[in-house]
Amino acid sequence: MQLIDPTVSLATDAKVRAPALTDLAGKTIGLLSNNKVNADVLLTLTADLFVGKYGGKVAKMRYKTNASAPAPAETLTNLSHEVDYLITAAGD
Amino acid sequence: MAEEQAQRVHELPDDALAAIDYCYEQGWTDGLPVVPPEASRVAAMLAMEGRPPETVIATHPATNIELTLHAAAVNAVMAGALPEYFPVVVAAFEAMDKEPFNFHGSTASTGGSAPLLIVSGPLVDEIGMNAGVNLFGPGNRANATIGRAVRLIILNVFRMVPGISDKSTQGHPGKYSFCIAERADVNPWPGLNEEQGFGPDISCVTVFAGAGFCNVENHGGNTPEAILTTIADAMANYGCLSSGQSVVVLSPEHVNIIAGTGWSKADAQSFLYAAAHRSVDAMQAIGKFSPREHAFAGREDCHRGLSAEDILITVGGGDAGGHSAFIPSWSRTRGSIMQSQAIGVCIDC
Numbered sequence A: 001m002q003l004i005d006p007t008v009s010l011a012t013d014a015k016v017r018a019p020a021l022t023d024l025a026g027k028t029i030g031l032l033s034n035n036k037v038n039a040d041v042l043l044t045l046t047a048d049l050f051v052g053k054y055g056g057k058v059a060k061m062r063y064k065t066n067a068s069a070p071a072p073a074e075t076l077t078n079l080s081h082e083v084d085y086l087i088t089a090a091g092d
Numbered sequence B: 001m002a003e004e005q006a007q008r009v010h011e012l013p014d015d016a017l018a019a020i021d022y023c024y025e026q027g028w029t030d031g032l033p034v035v036p037p038e039a040s041r042v043a044a045m046l047a048m049e050g051r052p053p054e055t056v057i058a059t060h061p062a063t064n065i066e067l068t069l070h071a072a073a074v075n076a077v078m079a080g081a082l083p084e085y086f087p088v089v090v091a092a093f094e095a096m097d098k099e100p101f102n103f104h105g106s107t108a109s110t111g112g113s114a115p116l117l118i119v120s121g122p123l124v125d126e127i128g129m130n131a132g133v134n135l136f137g138p139g140n141r142a143n144a145t146i147g148r149a150v151r152l153i154i155l156n157v158f159r160m161v162p163g164i165s166d167k168s169t170q171g172h173p174g175k176y177s178f179c180i181a182e183r184a185d186v187n188p189w190p191g192l193n194e195e196q197g198f199g200p201d202i203s204c205v206t207v208f209a210g211a212g213f214c215n216v217e218n219h220g221g222n223t224p225e226a227i228l229t230t231i232a233d234a235m236a237n238y239g240c241l242s243s244g245q246s247v248v249v250l251s252p253e254h255v256n257i258i259a260g261t262g263w264s265k266a267d268a269q270s271f272l273y274a275a276a277h278r279s280v281d282a283m284q285a286i287g288k289f290s291p292r293e294h295a296f297a298g299r300e301d302c303h304r305g306l307s308a309e310d311i312l313i314t315v316g317g318g319d320a321g322g323h324s325a326f327i328p329s330w331s332r333t334r335g336s337i338m339q340s341q342a343i344g345v346c347i348d349c
Helices: A039-054 A073-082 B002-006 B016-026 B039-046 B069-079 B083-096 B103-108 B141-156 B224-235 B252-260 B265-275 B280-285
Strands: A002-004 A028-033 A085-089 B009-011 B056-059 B066-068 B114-120 B179-181 B204-210 B214-217 B246-250 B277-279 B301-303 B311-315 B323-328 B339-342
Touching: A002 B016, A002 B039, A028 A039, A028 A073, A039 A085, B039 B069, B039 B083, B056 B083, B066 B069, B069 B083, B069 B141, B083 B114, B083 B141, B083 B204, B083 B339, B114 B141, B114 B311, B141 B179, B204 B323, B214 B224, B224 B246, B224 B252, B224 B265, B224 B323, B246 B252, B265 B311, B277 B280, B280 B301
Parallel strands: A028 A085, B114 B179, B246 B311
Antiparallel strands: A002 B009, B056 B066, B114 B204, B204 B339, B214 B323, B246 B323, B277 B301
């Protein structure tokens, strides 16, 4: 008897990592919320910790329109021009 | 990928019981025994499709894993489906592949939804689906195995594995199989296939990311308002009131009462939308309203959905009994929008 395997191979991931920052001093921090109740609280407190330790500033928080879907490419593209690094959180 | 898939053959002795155990050992099941995906059965399943086996019919939006007709056929065999059911399985995934359905979110979320398939049109009778008594229950091979094939594909192909990538807090029994048919012989209104613009001779499947089933019982009411108020009360319960869409399956008794006095489906939808609501204050008091989080923001009242058109009404179930069903949507907002797809029709050809 020949059984056909019902699973498939994982897709090849073509994504690449952004180059790592050499330091965090004075950088602009971006915040991306999944739009759930406590995400903004978690993000704000986290950003405060980074600012307290490394300085810099926090950009205006951005929100996903659908918590369970990827952020729109336009949102991420705009953030990439505006901030040096991004903190995202799935608050709930 | 499909060529590679076709070569992944497991050679076993000709022992069906041992093959069932083998499928368990490989982690290929939903917890119940499967039909071993023997090569000739897979070929018979694929023969129902005119397209090449390597044709991709859906892609996971987060992992980019592709579902080919070949992989779908293997899992349909394992579910116990007959070849004539296969076009429904294919159309269901073509529907879920549309971005507004949000396949990843609805299959991964703690919300624990399952894709509810509603088949409408002449195919219902052609392949022997059950649209009548015990609509959501066991006993019909087509309903049971089409729904189960969907789940096995989600598990085996897309790897939405409970506890790993499927984070359902509780899930619900429909995650084994959740497939019904629209009952045409007692439906006083146009079928879903016609409503979706496919025409009376073309069947379609509508896929809805559904939470757990809610039975709506009313044996004493004998007016449209009485029946629909009962359903609206279920739709507006605090536990599942959201801005998401709804599915309402009217039993023959209930739809006879509603349509018997001349109400159209649009009338029923409008009544349900108007009646299924809570105040913003009430929602805030129980911790289920956040101006930023909810599509309800800026509204005076929190209705079920954002308009009457957000309520899909269909007809199904046995002749006797004042039992209809309300199926809440997955997600606390509008995480998924239901999608319909013609069955066995190549729209792009």
